[in-house]
Amino acid sequence: MGRHPNWMVTQTGRPAMRSPGRPPIRREVGRAFWLKVAEGLSSEEAGIAVGVSQAVGSRWFREGGGMPPFSLAPSSGRYLSFAEREEISLLWAKGHGPRGIARIIGRSPSTVSRELRRNAATRGGKLDYRASVAQWKAELVARRPKTAKLVENERLHDYVQQRLSGEVCRRDGTPVGPAAIPWTGRNKPYRRDRRWATAWSPEQISHRLKIDFPDDESMRISHEAIYQSLFIQGRGALKRELVTCLRTGRALREPRVRSRNKPQGHVTADVVLSERPAEAADRAIPGHWEGDLIIGTGRSAIGTLVERSSRSTLLVHLPRLEGWSENPSVKNGPSLGGYGAIAMNAALTASMTMLPEQLRRTLTWDRGKELSGHALFTLETGTKVYFADPHSPWQRPTNENTNGLLRQYFPKGTDLSRWPAEDLEAVALALNNRPRKALDWRTPAEVFEEQLRSLQQHGVASTG
Structure with missing residues (x-):
């Protein structure tokens, strides 16, 4: 005598379920993974944090396209959790009945009775309640597939x-x-x-x-x-x-x-833009500069410095260092492209120290790592460095506008390392001798000369 064909349907009260294979990861684990990703962790770090391998975490992120495939809202508590199902499984194995289990876990007896019947494992030919299988079945039935x-x-x-x-x-x-x-x-x-x-x-x-x-x-x-x-x-x-x-x-x-939490350890609370002196904002006092890089092919670059009051421009020559394209790159080794932190500090210091001390008060930079050695630069030049907020180029408007003008001479996608310092100086001279509407059609060079003369007069008056 064999079993009735629909014996499982009769016992569980649920239509036969075709097994899709190995039970997938529990929804709460997947939710915890995506919450870690939302906090800024990489997919590998988030996977380790929830107890799976780096490869699994990477695969979940890739299959989801970088987006959680389900809601991350916490469970309302209306439905049984995996912890409650584990408690039911242990108590059922100890011989407790549905009513006794319900009293212990604080649920309705009908909820426990229905759970033991509908989500029981049936592969062994009898109803056998196991928490992992019950959770898998509950999540499988709870899906609400909706056509896009x-x-x-x-x-x-x-x-x-x-x-x-x-x-x-x-x-x-x-x-x-x-x-x-x-x-x-x-x-x-x-x-x-x-x-x-x-x-x-x-x-x-x-x-x-x-x-x-x-x-x-x-x-x-x-x-x-x-x-x-x-x-x-x-x-x-x-x-x-x-x-x-x-x-x-x-x-x-x-x-x-994750995009906002990129490492920027060189930007501390005392060098953010909100700490910059108010006098730098109104352009009334000279000596406040804005700076950035314009990037070319092959990790070539030119440093740009613009004085906020006169709009005077300095171009910083950043030649590639010895060994570029000859020696294999070394992980965490020195940057040979010309704008690593050490090379950048040396080039900026050489450019800024040519100016009178009164004309190098502050420098506002973006958050690039090339100026991670700003503390040493400040010590050597007396110029305090401040960093703009992330993704806020409008906080350095003079420099951004000047970089746009410089692209006439140094287009994107070209090698900028081929231009010697003398050529950069010639381009800066051409730019500084263009009349500007913002300066009442005077040139940056003329305004800068006025600033220098004013400083010399005040210096002579103060020493008399």
């Missing part, structure tokens, strides 16, 4: 895809751009052509739908839903390779906190 809107609505799908990845064409409709480039699954190619696309951002697409289809509510989608369709595998709406049409070209979404 871009899958259901073909018209909406075509609209989004066309605005995101459509071809760039001439007025006569002829497509233009580089030849088709295969997508490798990685971020945008380095120093290679990228596919030319119409490249509307998901936010632009989302808001434009309301203008193009004001009376059709079915033609609505949020920008976040478009991002999820691109980054999260298994959504089935948009192909993953369309991430190349995003302006960043990233294959994985970068968590916001």
Whole structure:
């Protein structure tokens, strides 16, 4: 005599479940992993923090496209947790009945009875309650698979895809751009052509739908839903390779906190922009400078210094060091590209010490590591260094504007190390002799000369 074909359905009160194989990681572990990522940890560090290997953490992050595939909100407590299921399993093995278990864990007897029946393991031919299997079954049944809107609505799908990845064409409709480039699954190619696309951002697409289809509510989608369709595998709406049409070209979404928490140990509380003297902001007193690098190919660079009051420009020569392109690079070794911390300090010090002491009060820089030795620079020059806030180029407006002017002479994608110091001085001279509207059509050189004469007169008067 064999069992009735539907004996398990009769016993558990639930339709037969086809086993998908090994039970997946518990939802609470996955939630803890993504919360660690949201705090700024790398995928490998987050994996170790929740008790899995670095490879598993990296795989979870990659499969999720850098986005958590489920809500990170804490459980409401309405449903049994894994800890409660472990308690039920132990008490059931000790011979406690459903009512006794319910009293101990603080749940309804019907909840415990239903749990023991519906989520029991049945592979051994009888009902055997185990916490891990019960948790797996509960999470499997709790899923609410929802078809993506871009899958259901073909018209909406075509609209989004066309605005995101459509071809760039001439007025006569002829497509233009580089030849088709295969997508490798990685971020945008380095120093290679990228596919030319119409490249509307998901936010632009989302808001434009309301203008193009004001009376059709079915033609609505949020920008976040478009991002999820691109980054999260298994959504089935948009192909993953369309991430190349995003302006960043990233294959994985970068968590916001991680992008903000990049190491910047050289920026301490006493050198942030809010600590800079108020006199530097109004441009009334000379001697306050803004600085940055303009970068070329092959790790070449030129340092730029601009005085806020006169707009006078100094260009800092940063030659490559001995051994560049000859010796293999050494991890954590000295930077031979010309703008490592040591080389940068030496070049900046040589440029600033040519100025009178009264004209080198402060220097405002971005957060680049090239000025991580700012304390030594301040000691040698007397110029106090302050760092702008992250991603805030408008806090160094004079320098940013000057860097734009300098690109006329030093275009992006060119080798900047080939220009000797004499050529840089000639370019700075040309820039400093252009009349400026902000200076009532005087030149930076003229204003700077006035500042020098004023300092000399005050110096003579003070010594008399």
